[in-house]
Amino acid sequence: TVVKIIPVEGDFCVNGADQKTYQEIIPELLISVDLCRLRFPENDQPYLLTSGFVPILKVSLVQGRYPPELLDLWRKFDESKGSDNDSPEIFKDEQLYIVIEQANGGTDLESYSFSTAKQVVSIFKQVAFSDEERCR
Numbered sequence: 001t002v003v004k005i006i007p008v009e010g011d012f013c014v015n016g017a018d019q020k021t022y023q024e025i026i027p028e029l030l031i032s033v034d035l036c037r038l039r040f041p042e043n044d045q046p047y048l049l050t051s052g053f054v055p056i057l058k059v060s061l062v063q064g065r066y067p068p069e070l071l072d073l074w075r076k077f078d079e080s081k082g083s084d085n086d087s088p089e090i091f092k093d094e095q096l097y098i099v100i101e102q103a104n105g106g107t108d109l110e111s112y113s114f115s116t117a118k119q120v121v122s123i124f125k126q127v128a129f130s131d132e133e134r135c136r
Helices: 022-039 068-080 117-135
Strands: 002-008 056-063 096-102
Touching: 002 022, 022 056, 022 096
Parallel strands: none
Antiparallel strands: 002 096, 056 096
8 A cells, every 4th residue: 555645735835835725636636536447347338447547545634743653754765765855744733634545556657767768658658548548
């Protein structure tokens, strides 16, 4: 399982950008959920099927500071791999987050080292074709 934690509705910048509002994040969540549905054929449209999108298992809205256990894990990750993100220690008790729990889709593309340009093109086409199936 992979957990994505997105700070929302805060009044200060995170990672050099304004925090997303509900109005900005809800459409992204709806699109993600809709794309996940492509993993399962609908009775009258079995041709709308692709396994190219990672399933969303749960979405939650939570509030508060990061728990010490998560802060420790973030620090360990930052020390071992480095992080482009601000430390979650910046968040206060009133901070809201959207938490997205997804199935593990394997190695993230940011960390993957491609050997050839052909591999990059292949990944791009697979993602594009996964969504294109739905548009037919």
